[in-house]
Amino acid sequence: MQAAESGRGRSIVVAGGGTAGHVEPALAVADAIRRLDPEARITALGTRRGLETTLVPARGYDLELIPPVPVPRKPTADLVKLPWRVAAAVRDTRRVLDRVGADAVVGFGGYVAAPAYLACALARPGRRIPFAVHEANARAGMANKLGVRLGGAALAAVAGSGIDAEVVGIPVRAALADLDRPARRAEARAFFGLPAEGPVLLATGGSQGARSINEAVAGAAADLAAAGIAVLHAHGRGNRVTVPEGLEAPYVAVPYIDRMDLAYSAADLVICRSGAMTVAEVSATGLPAVYVPLPHGNGEQALNATGVVEAGGGLLLADASLTRASVADTIIPLLRDPGRLAAMGAAAAAAGSRDAAETIARRVLALAG
Known part of the structure; x- marks a missing residue:
């Protein structure tokens, strides 16, 4: 159920699991959303192997976990299994988005971002969710390049990152x-x-x-x-x-x-x-x-x-x-x-x-x- 239908605040999902370089920008934006719209419901998407398992609860946000989908750098047996792992992660992500009634998603790269972008973009008409992609590095990663190709609103820290994006800088926590x-x-x-x-x-x-x-x-x-x-x-x-x-x-x-x-x-x-x-x-x-x-x-x-x-x-x-x-x-x-x-x-x-x-x-x- 969408927020407009339920009468509750807008539901926003931030996808930035893994390292602090992905988690901290996501939480900085979550804090800013909370300041701008105190009624907004914010959910963080992560995996069991990332820092988000400690950082997100400590900042007072709900955390939903999905399977990580690392992309092997060399041809291995893991590469053969990749399509099934991606499909499973996208399925689980879609369930999370449906359960929280997500109105929008913003991703910051890393293991959870690609499944989030795919879940938003490849849903059936009428169930698609608008999403934004933020690239913090001077060279864009694979997940964020994918997100932009799938139609995400592109934001970047600096110009020339490899994606056509609005340059906004890197979100830093208010403290x-x-x-x-x-x-x-x-x-x-x-x-x-x-x-x-x-x-x-x-x-x-x-x-x-x-x-x-x-x-x-x-x-x-x-x-x-x-x-x-x-x-x-x-x-x-x-x-x-x-x-x-x-x-x-x-x-x-x-x-x-x-x-x-x-x-x-x-x-x-x-x-x-x-x-x-x-x-x-x-x-x-x-x-x-x-x-x-x-x-x-x-x-x-x-x-x-x-x-x-x-x-x-x-x-x-x-x-x-x-x-x-x-x-x-x-x-x-x-x-x-x-x-x-x-x-x-x-x-x-x-x-x-x-x-x-x-x-x-x-x-x-x-x-x-």
Whole structure:
């Protein structure tokens, strides 16, 4: 039953399961939809293997699970089974859409997006559901290219992604889009046990891409401490870092940071990967960055950071060049130059997008009618 028939608020489904790069934009848009239309009913679509199983319930949204449909990169037995797996996922997705009375769907790529697009587009006349496709990366993925071909309203973070789309930026949760870092600085540093004064470096590489960042930053711990630089280092669950004892400045190493708003507020500079969501969050908060793109994939991580770097809001450091010496040689001069940091922060904020979530939410609500 459609919302117009039931008299209840519009029903919107967000499909962004898998990694944080898919889940966080979906939740940022869900939050914006809720702000714009408090009567809207929002359902997240995901799989059992993704981060959505913890992130979605924590944000207060209903989660519906479907089978994941990864596409094998090489000819294998799994490739032969793919059509049946797709058909099963589309069938289950359609059942979810019918059960929640979906008025519109918005997908963000990943394992659940393609079944969602197919379920919307290939339904019988009269049961088709309008949908939008958001591409966060500088190079569009297979699922989102499919969604656009199937007739989804195309939205993208940047121009030239490989799909003909309206450029809207990347949706960032309000806690970061509206973050006043200087105002939260004292609270944030106390929260992590960092000194109230002096430069602080934030280091993070996620769980999968953390190894080389962990080794280089922890390896430079003594150099950073000798320069009076404190470090907040999220090394990833399942990873460990070895830090020398008796350092001249605090080195706080943790597996994971739940309060990224406070981590960004505590820091004067971040060294991190350049996944699309990371670049969006860092630039939206106006935090200067040293981006270290992952060395594998199709090169999209370097492209993700290109706009911010060209604007002057960050630097690129190749993973192959990431060593104790390169970290010390890059980080220490930056953190000793407050004027340059201020200019980089302003450039990052200007290059970032703070209103993408609301823009996308308005587009999706318009599709829902």
